[in-house]
Amino acid sequence: MAAQHQRNTIFLTEQENERIRNTVQESSKRCSEVAGTAREPRERKAAISQATGASLMADMEDRTDKLPAITVGQPYPPCTATLQTLQPMRLAELRLDTHHRGRRLTVQRVSPVVTLAARSWTMIQGDGEAEIERLEICLHKTRHGEDLLESGSTFVIKEPFFTLTEEGEGTLRVDHPSDLCVIYDLRKEAEDLADEEAVAKKLKDQGNASLRQQQLALAHASYSEGLRLILPKDTSQSGVELTRDLHRNRALINLQLDQLDDAKTDAIASLIGAEDERSKQLDSKAYSRAGSAAYNLGEYAEAKRYFSEQDRLTPGDKEARVWLRRIEKRLREQSSGIYEWTAIRAGVSRTRPRVDATSHISNIEVKESEGRGRGLFATRSIPAGDVVMCEKAFCVIWGHEREALTAMTYDMRDDRIRVSPVGLTKAVVEKLLDNPSRIQQVMDLYGDYQGAGTASATKTDEGPVIDAFRVHDIIARNAFGPGSQFGEESARKASTGLWVRAAYINHSCVFNVTKEFVGDMMVLRATRPIAPGEELFHAYDLAPDYDTRQKSLLTTWGFECDCALCVAEKADGPNLRKKRSQLVSEADQMVQKTHWADAKRVAIARAQRLAKAIEDTYTGEYWEGVPRAEAQGIREWLSRASPRR
Numbered sequence: 001m002a003a004q005h006q007r008n009t010i011f012l013t014e015q016e017n018e019r020i021r022n023t024v025q026e027s028s029k030r031c032s033e034v035a036g037t038a039r040e041p042r043e044r045k046a047a048i049s050q051a052t053g054a055s056l057m058a059d060m061e062d063r064t065d066k067l068p069a070i071t072v073g074q075p076y077p078p079c080t081a082t083l084q085t086l087q088p089m090r091l092a093e094l095r096l097d098t099h100h101r102g103r104r105l106t107v108q109r110v111s112p113v114v115t116l117a118a119r120s121w122t123m124i125q126g127d128g129e130a131e132i133e134r135l136e137i138c139l140h141k142t143r144h145g146e147d148l149l150e151s152g153s154t155f156v157i158k159e160p161f162f163t164l165t166e167e168g169e170g171t172l173r174v175d176h177p178s179d180l181c182v183i184y185d186l187r188k189e190a191e192d193l194a195d196e197e198a199v200a201k202k203l204k205d206q207g208n209a210s211l212r213q214q215q216l217a218l219a220h221a222s223y224s225e226g227l228r229l230i231l232p233k234d235t236s237q238s239g240v241e242l243t244r245d246l247h248r249n250r251a252l253i254n255l256q257l258d259q260l261d262d263a264k265t266d267a268i269a270s271l272i273g274a275e276d277e278r279s280k281q282l283d284s285k286a287y288s289r290a291g292s293a294a295y296n297l298g299e300y301a302e303a304k305r306y307f308s309e310q311d312r313l314t315p316g317d318k319e320a321r322v323w324l325r326r327i328e329k330r331l332r333e334q335s336s337g338i339y340e341w342t343a344i345r346a347g348v349s350r351t352r353p354r355v356d357a358t359s360h361i362s363n364i365e366v367k368e369s370e371g372r373g374r375g376l377f378a379t380r381s382i383p384a385g386d387v388v389m390c391e392k393a394f395c396v397i398w399g400h401e402r403e404a405l406t407a408m409t410y411d412m413r414d415d416r417i418r419v420s421p422v423g424l425t426k427a428v429v430e431k432l433l434d435n436p437s438r439i440q441q442v443m444d445l446y447g448d449y450q451g452a453g454t455a456s457a458t459k460t461d462e463g464p465v466i467d468a469f470r471v472h473d474i475i476a477r478n479a480f481g482p483g484s485q486f487g488e489e490s491a492r493k494a495s496t497g498l499w500v501r502a503a504y505i506n507h508s509c510v511f512n513v514t515k516e517f518v519g520d521m522m523v524l525r526a527t528r529p530i531a532p533g534e535e536l537f538h539a540y541d542l543a544p545d546y547d548t549r550q551k552s553l554l555t556t557w558g559f560e561c562d563c564a565l566c567v568a569e570k571a572d573g574p575n576l577r578k579k580r581s582q583l584v585s586e587a588d589q590m591v592q593k594t595h596w597a598d599a600k601r602v603a604i605a606r607a608q609r610l611a612k613a614i615e616d617t618y619t620g621e622y623w624e625g626v627p628r629a630e631a632q633g634i635r636e637w638l639s640r641a642s643p644r645r
């Protein structure tokens with residue numbers, strides 16, 4: 001991720017670096033030594049009391065100031081099999097540091113959950129077993145804002161991974177949220193009912209009751225189980241009606257859970273299509289749900305169709321008209337790039353940091369960029385100062401939001417410690433699980449880890465499968481900071497986001513576009529005239545010092561910059577760069593100490609000497625036509641001070 005400000009950079013001491021590195025390397029060595037060996041059984045009472053104590057401690061601990069440390073770079077793919085095709089296994093069969101491919105483990109929680117900043121853990125027992133074991137979810141521990149382990153008592157772990165904690169304790173570890181299924185005990189109340197339609201009806205009532213209590217995940221599970229029982233066998237009038245009701249109700253839950261793809265599909269599946277008043281009322285409701293889902297997915301033409309239908313069915317209802325007016329604005333923004341900026345800016349606040357506006361990306365296209373993978377190119381000429389594109393973020397997590405989380409990540413692949421916006425990674429994984437239609441768009445982005453190798457979305461009967469490691473790597477190479485628009489930010493809680501189209505823009509220190517942000521909208525402007533077919537570049541890092549900049553580009557982005565400025569500075573060699581840097585820092589100090597309005601002749605003469613000395617360091621012919629940003633400060637000072645003397 002690009003650091004926006006120098007003050008947002010976290011510096012670790014060498015000792016801290018070494019401590020993290022040693023802990024991880026020792027733990028990894030311990031794991032490989034025991035790989036494949038049988039697990040040690042645990043003493044039940046002691047294990048439960050250990051978890052209970054740790055849970056209390058975790059509740060009391062103030063975690064606001066601590067940066068969790070996470071190891072990356074030992075990725076493994078998520079399970080892509082449907083639950084029923086996996087062979088059941090028991091805790092007693094677990095082998096250490098082993099991925100139990102092709103197997104599933106059904107477990108029940110037997111202790112409180114220990115909630116830590118980046119992970120949660122608890123004690124579980126195997127289904128029908130006396131054995132007990134530790135289960136940990138790393139990073140992706142919440143779903144719909146709820147701790148996954150807290151949300152149920154029975155779980156099925158797909159292809160369980162049994163390993164050691166950093167302290168050397170055995171643990172089941174879940175890194176991909178799609179590898180953990182929460183099982184709800186839904187049919188208890190319907191035990192006596194023999195016929196499936198009656199059970200499905202009972203499940204619908206249960207779902208409605210859960211909805212009233214805002215237990216959305218439970219309501220969703222009840223409606224889904226009802227649909228599973230009744231579909232597609234029951235073709236009776238009552239069966240068809242019940243199916244539609246379940247779909248319509250689940251559409252509402254999906255909308256509230258931001259599961260927009262399913263909200264739309266459910267709403268459409270519930271349509272009756274008859275002209276009697278009751279059917280029209282119900283279909284109007286369904287179209288409204290489908291329209292809201294399509295709007296929030298950015299599918300405005302589709303949303304317009306649904307709200308027009310709602311308007312036709314229930315013309316007295318003002319809601320559809322309001323939506324249709326909003327849609328017209330979005331369609332205009334999309335095609336013309338004309339925005340009501342004053343109103344948009346006025347609507348942005350700390351409590352409403354995301355704008356109700358859409359992207360305008362018709363002036364650009366993605367193409368191959370030699371030596372840089374893919375890049376973004378202009379499709380028409382753009383005058384200096386004009387907007388090149390506007391993009392609404394795929395996802396932004398603001399520093400002041402609960403989801404914001406920064407972690408130290410130690411990457412075993414390149415032995416580097418980085419500060420990673422893992423809160424954003426988590427949010428992106430959740431958004432993709434909720435909206436599989438967006439998976440491709442994100443998985444197509446550049447990342448070092450390719451996972452199973454296919455970018456295409458995978459789905460099992462239990463839902464979409466997301467490779468959390470791959471998302472981590474994509475975020476590492478594509479996230480940017482939208483700046484501190486809502487007050488001071490620390491590196492520990494920096495705002496970060498993902499813009500899936502702007503993510504294709506490559507870096508150059510001699511950039512031709514600059515970015516600015518209005519809420520979660522990124523606006524790119526041309527710094528000079530851009531010709532059709534020209535590649536767009538912005539600066540990932542603006543550090544004026546060559547070595548600092550190269551180090552940051554290499555660590556954060558994994559490449560060495562070969563723009564005209566870097567080529568020239570590299571050719572200068574370290575001695576000349578050092579000399580220039582000393583002169584520039586002398587000039588900067590002088591500019592800061594003496595205001596140009598108070599400058600005496602002697603100060604001006606000194607500034608002139610310094611500016612000339614800086615200029616004289618640009619000796620090589622490779623500097624021809626290359627911008628010399630470093631002398632700019634003192635030159636500006638001189639241009640203001642000199643005419644007054």
Ligand SMILES: C[S@@+](CC[C@H](N)C(=O)[O-])C[C@H]1O[C@@H](n2cnc3c(N)ncnc32)[C@H](O)[C@@H]1O
Nearest residue numbers: 372373374446477478503504505506507557559
């Ligand atoms: C945000 S992505 C840019 C799009 C990317 N080129 C792609 O193919 O999807 C950032 C990655 O692009 C590559 N990149 C960006 N600017 C570059 C440059 N000036 N030279 C070489 N590689 C660059 C690096 O691999 C970097 O990690």
